[in-house]
Amino acid sequence: MPPAVELDRVSKSFRVRRPRRPGVGARVRDLLRPRTEAVTAIDRLSFSIAPGERVAFIGPNGAGKSTTLKVLAGILHPDAGEVRVLGLVPSHERRRLAFQIGTVFGQRSQLWYQLPPRDTFELLGRVYDIDRLEHRRRLDALTSVFEIGALVDTPVRQLSLGERMRCELVASLLHAPRLLFLDEPTIGLDVSAKAAIRELLRTGSEREGVTLLLTSHDTGDMERVCTRVIVIHHGRLLWDGAIADLRRGYLKTKRITLWTEAERLDLALPGVRVLSSGSYRTEIEIALEITPLGQVVDAAVRQAAIRDMVIEDAPLDEVIRTLYASAEPRQVTS
Amino acid sequence: MAKYAAFSRVAVARAGRERGDLYGRVAFFAVILGVFSSLWRAAAEAGLCVAIEPRALVWYLAVTEWIVLSAPQVHLDIQEAIRAGDVVYRLGRPVSYVGAEVAAAFGVLAVRLPLLGLTACVCAFAFTGWIPPARAFAMAVPFGLVAAALLAALHVWIGLLAFWLHDVSPVYWVCQKLMFVLGGLMLPLAIYPGVIQRIAGYTPFPALLAGPASFMLANGGATPAALARDLAIWCGVTAVGLGWTFRRAATELTINGG
Numbered sequence: 158m159p160p161a162v163e164l165d166r167v168s169k170s171f172r173v174r175r176p177r178r179p180g181v182g183a184r185v186r187d188l189l190r191p192r193t194e195a196v197t198a199i200d201r202l203s204f205s206i207a208p209g210e211r212v213a214f215i216g217p218n219g220a221g222k223s224t225t226l227k228v229l230a231g232i233l234h235p236d237a238g239e240v241r242v243l244g245l246v247p248s249h250e251r252r253r254l255a256f257q258i259g260t261v262f263g264q265r266s267q268l269w270y271q272l273p274p275r276d277t278f279e280l281l282g283r284v285y286d287i288d289r290l291e292h293r294r295r296l297d298a299l300t301s302v303f304e305i306g307a308l309v310d311t312p313v314r315q316l317s318l319g320e321r322m323r324c325e326l327v328a329s330l331l332h333a334p335r336l337l338f339l340d341e342p343t344i345g346l347d348v349s350a351k352a353a354i355r356e357l358l359r360t361g362s363e364r365e366g367v368t369l370l371l372t373s374h375d376t377g378d379m380e381r382v383c384t385r386v387i388v389i390h391h392g393r394l395l396w397d398g399a400i401a402d403l404r405r406g407y408l409k410t411k412r413i414t415l416w417t418e419a420e421r422l423d424l425a426l427p428g429v430r431v432l433s434s435g436s437y438r439t440e441i442e443i444a445l446e447i448t449p450l451g452q453v454v455d456a457a458v459r460q461a462a463i464r465d466m467v468i469e470d471a472p473l474d475e476v477i478r479t480l481y482a483s484a485e486p487r488q489v490t491s
Numbered sequence: 492m493a494k495y496a497a498f499s500r501v502a503v504a505r506a507g508r509e510r511g512d513l514y515g516r517v518a519f520f521a522v523i524l525g526v527f528s529s530l531w532r533a534a535a536e537a538g539l540c541v542a543i544e545p546r547a548l549v550w551y552l553a554v555t556e557w558i559v560l561s562a563p564q565v566h567l568d569i570q571e572a573i574r575a576g577d578v579v580y581r582l583g584r585p586v587s588y589v590g591a592e593v594a595a596a597f598g599v600l601a602v603r604l605p606l607l608g609l610t611a612c613v614c615a616f617a618f619t620g621w622i623p624p625a626r627a628f629a630m631a632v633p634f635g636l637v638a639a640a641l642l643a644a645l646h647v648w649i650g651l652l653a654f655w656l657h658d659v660s661p662v663y664w665v666c667q668k669l670m671f672v673l674g675g676l677m678l679p680l681a682i683y684p685g686v687i688q689r690i691a692g693y694t695p696f697p698a699l700l701a702g703p704a705s706f707m708l709a710n711g712g713a714t715p716a717a718l719a720r721d722l723a724i725w726c727g728v729t730a731v732g733l734g735w736t737f738r739r740a741a742t743e744l745t746i747n748g749g
Contacts, residue, residue, distance in 0.1 A: 283497035
């Protein structure tokens, strides 16, 4: 089966104005002949995504994530390289592709603010040439899954952010896209709304075989929805693999919390940092490259009987921070 | 076309929901007509030279204001969509972005034109006690509808400038002032100096306002054929300009990275 998304050495740069120089003369010169510089947003980026995969596409601010999504949607044209989405070239076949992809931008809205979501749903039915009966059947099904029955006739301006987001997702799925681009779909939502949206995305993708490409700064979105992560930085590919492999590949430390018969432990081993100790509870961080986990546990057992123990990976946030820190600085050419 | 009709229908629904805006326009329209009918009546009673019959001037103003007040300020919607980034949704749909915006503007016109047209007739009659001949309406109304549609499309064109400009309001206000002077918004162009009339002839403003409204005057300046030709030319120029500007705007979006 051909890939749902395929990028081969894709590059995209923008020309941006340089900052103004001080002085009246310089300002006049800048006005008459603005100085610009090329900023590379995507730099020879290559990856492919199989149909039905759920992929997190992450990177720090300005890494080129949104630009990549817009290139994939055909809104922006790449400067170099080849892009194929569902077998189509987005920059040349944008309208054909639009029928097969959906987009959700968490900080944007496609719903008409003054009107109930139903009006936008009806409009989208027309825009995507959906047969009336099929549109009704599809809307009924999505209304049930996303539990928006009570919301579809309420003006959007009266909806909470979580309610609006569920309606945004329905709007993006109405035309049964084979590929869904999600840009920060849970931004600003509370914990339970986030959990609901993540669950809906995961189960919806599994049920309908929709390929997901999700960008988010929230590691919870990646862990709960996606199985694979692509990390970019300065427009370049930094990591591409399973989320579990990302942890293993970049995990330099583990945290252990021990509840012991002794009030405190004295674990003076190389690579071991005691974060807190006292009241029969000791929390330590181990640099695995220096001292193996088993050696530390053995040392603890020798000092006191252990009542309970919790071994934790470093949070995914920390892993990703380490990954970003390893990247090179951005290249700017005049 | 069904797709664009859907955009118009949603815009009709939206305009229907924004009743405060509609009522505000109706009230403003009534006040404007009341003020100017009193002004011109007073001028005539004071013996000042008024080349055109004051009651005809009120109906003239009723037509120009009908067109201006009906045209939606769609440039603000476009500007807001570009600023907020919502434009990426609209650009990603299988429809023409400009076509969808123009269709939505026509939807708003479909609500405002009848309501404000009725307001114009009721108020102008109430303030003058006179109704122009049916032939004047037969000419002014269809030309006025086309002019309002053209004005709405021009507003879309101004809105597209938001891809370059942070704020398109100055462009809109310059356009408003030019309509005031070169379009004969308040007074027929025939009253203005010759040089102004010649300059106005090179702009779309006389065809937008003075042309349709002049049918309300006993010796109106416009002939139907000439006005139809001018409106057709400016509709063509606007269509080409919209397409060209949007293509350039898409390039600018590329530069800004969306």
